[in-house]
Amino acid sequence: TQLLEQSPQFLSIQEGENLTVYCNSSSVFSSLQWYRQEPGEGPVLLVTVVTGGEVKKLKRLTFQFGDARKDSSLHITAAQPGDTGLYLCAGVSTGKLIFGQGTTLQVKP
């Protein structure tokens, strides 16, 4: 079974700070996705990374896929209270989307 380890699991920072969330696996994934989920709602897809070494930017969010396609990171620059939520990485394993444990981010004003 391919597992995705996310770290940290909880993060509380002040507005304006930068942060990085990591998603690691011992297995190779053909692609990895990052989702954001707010309480009481379903996850919303932020980005999909496919190519090893790929970097994608979404405003203040930067996503990177490791060269070996075993790991990914999400970096947020100048975090804002609106970034608060649960961030999930996910990868496809035997046709099923498997999620990491998630990172709960709280950005204090």
Place this chain on the structure above:
Amino acid sequence: GAVVSQHPSWVICKSGTSVKIECRSLDFQATTMFWYRQFPKQSLMLMATSNEGSKATYEQGVEKDKFLINHASLTLSTLTVTSAHPEDSSFYICSARVPRQGNTGELFFGEGSRLTVL
């Protein structure tokens, strides 16, 4: 993006009763849908894969007789929690993959259904 809708958004029921949750793909046909369960402040755990016209595939540890899944059409999958107990209280989320060329496994998720069993 594609739209997946769940109903009801939240439901409260008495212990021992059964509850049905619907998952619909509104603007595309989904031969496969997935049901996840999420406890507070935890990640999503895959329960089962719902296949149109055939039996669902359950993950290890998920009771198929407890969580009945029916995928009778290309736009509707249902999850029925039978003889619900308080420990079944959770957030249930469905998802579907939009079939398109070069599919990279992206799923679109429903809004989730909050089940509370008293």
